[in-house]
Amino acid sequence: MRVGVFGTGVxxxxxxxxxxxxxxxxxxxxxxxxxxxxxxxPGPAGxxxxxxxxxxxxxxxxxxxxxxAAHGEVLFNATNGQGSIPALEMAGAGNxxxxxxxxxxxxxxFSGGMPPSLFVANTDSLAEQIQRAxxxxxxxxxxxxxxxxxxxxxxxxxxxxxxVFVSGDDQSAKDEVxxxxxxxxxxxxxxxxGDITSARGPEMYIxxxxxxxxxxxxxxxxxxxxx
Amino acid sequence: MRVGVFGTGVxxxxxxxxxxxxxxxxxxxxxxxxxxxxxxxPGPAGxxxxxxxxxxxxxxxxxxxxxxAAHGEVLFNATNGQGSIPALEMAGAGNxxxxxxxxxxxxxxFSGGMPPSLFVANTDSLAEQIQRAxxxxxxxxxxxxxxxxxxxxxxxxxxxxxxVFVSGDDQSAKDEVxxxxxxxxxxxxxxxxGDITSARGPEMYIxxxxxxxxxxxxxxxxxxxxx
Numbered sequence: 001m002r003v004g005v006f007g008t009g010v011x012x013x014x015x016x017x018x019x020x021x022x023x024x025x026x027x028x029x030x031x032x033x034x035x036x037x038x039x040x041x042p043g044p045a046g047x048x049x050x051x052x053x054x055x056x057x058x059x060x061x062x063x064x065x066x067x068x069a070a071h072g073e074v075l076f077n078a079t080n081g082q083g084s085i086p087a088l089e090m091a092g093a094g095n096x097x098x099x100x101x102x103x104x105x106x107x108x109x110f111s112g113g114m115p116p117s118l119f120v121a122n123t124d125s126l127a128e129q130i131q132r133a134x135x136x137x138x139x140x141x142x143x144x145x146x147x148x149x150x151x152x153x154x155x156x157x158x159x160x161x162x163x164v165f166v167s168g169d170d171q172s173a174k175d176e177v178x179x180x181x182x183x184x185x186x187x188x189x190x191x192x193x194g195d196i197t198s199a200r201g202p203e204m205y206i207x208x209x210x211x212x213x214x215x216x217x218x219x220x221x222x223x224x225x226x227x
Numbered sequence: 228m229r230v231g232v233f234g235t236g237v238x239x240x241x242x243x244x245x246x247x248x249x250x251x252x253x254x255x256x257x258x259x260x261x262x263x264x265x266x267x268x269p270g271p272a273g274x275x276x277x278x279x280x281x282x283x284x285x286x287x288x289x290x291x292x293x294x295x296a297a298h299g300e301v302l303f304n305a306t307n308g309q310g311s312i313p314a315l316e317m318a319g320a321g322n323x324x325x326x327x328x329x330x331x332x333x334x335x336x337f338s339g340g341m342p343p344s345l346f347v348a349n350t351d352s353l354a355e356q357i358q359r360a361x362x363x364x365x366x367x368x369x370x371x372x373x374x375x376x377x378x379x380x381x382x383x384x385x386x387x388x389x390x391v392f393v394s395g396d397d398q399s400a401k402d403e404v405x406x407x408x409x410x411x412x413x414x415x416x417x418x419x420x421g422d423i424t425s426a427r428g429p430e431m432y433i434x435x436x437x438x439x440x441x442x443x444x445x446x447x448x449x450x451x452x453x454x
Contacts, residue, residue, distance in 0.1 A: 112350070117349050117350050118349050121348060121349050122344050122348050122434070157454060158454070161453065162453050165435075191439070191443070192442065193439070194438060194441060194442055198438045198441075198442070200434050201435030201436075201439070202435060204434040204435065205431070205432055205434070205435045207349070207428045207431040208392075208420075208428030208429060208431065208432045209428075210428070211394075211425045211427075212420070212428070214425075215419065215421055215425070216418070216452075220454060221452055221453070221454045222452075222453060223390075223452055223453070224453055225439060225443075226385035226388065226389050226448070226449060226450070227443060227447060227448045
């Protein structure tokens, strides 16, 4: 399958590397390809300097947001939350229309220091903003509750005995993302929370996740839903 | 031990009944004792009509907020979130000073319909508002992530294999609440999230909990933190 991954940070790198390893054709999308390829410092959230990462992953294509969007049959938004809508605008509504867009971003606002707050919450969410801005994209919010390593390899914590969520208005898109989560990444427990407004739940959960990270000293902590 | 429980709804009823059953002297506090004792309808969140409940629990005292606050060595705030600060004002800062105040309330706003939003979130929390309003109370936010039945009997879901949190500025108060959670109610997994600002995490988690309730059809769903 052809997959577009928006974002060159640690989340984009981790998704692109794993999906390529599975045999899919991945293009990473960025604002300015030349600038990204010249980057010799890691991004603010960690990961490798992109030039170094790209050299080590020469089987992953790198293009503009628009090129990655046109390339992908399935798309992942792994840009930072504040840059997500601008990045998707550069990708172009026409390139997003009809496609599954897995939104793994969080609306983090670091302007007040650590831990970050959310720039949208409670009565709206970043996933809803994206769906409203691109009504023809089939947006599914998922994976934003765990760190990049767990996204693609949930077995790294508690043998994979924990939960990931999907939220979206398009049931067939959620079914496809659920299949990707299970078959590509090995997720055992996927809960469908409902329509795109239900993404408020996982996005607001990040406030708890951040405190668990600070309190337990590991970003690999996550939650299993039990009933 | 003498315990004051503010609130006559399902949460106050459940806490008061369980703590009394354990052999402690409980007084439930309410705004207007006569009105509460005359109530023949259940509250909006369920539970029994208070007159009926009180008749069946004649070993539980009922008094004003101030009387319950003066009575208790440990206090539980089980009022609805919007009424919490007014209730605690009626309890009186002098009656709260120096005491452990377990805040189990959530800042739910039902004015926009179901699911409710939060009237404070993200850069503040109800627990912080309470601590700021009553600086001499030793506020510990806890138990607000589960329904009333699980608060006092966590074994009802997954054999008790799930997590509850404590947040507060006073370490000895958190230690005492942790002891209460374990010894009185049987909680196995208690995580100290940090100071009172960390209560934003569990309060904002309620947005996810509400979606799990709607999606899974049970309010007994909860989360286990895994690392």
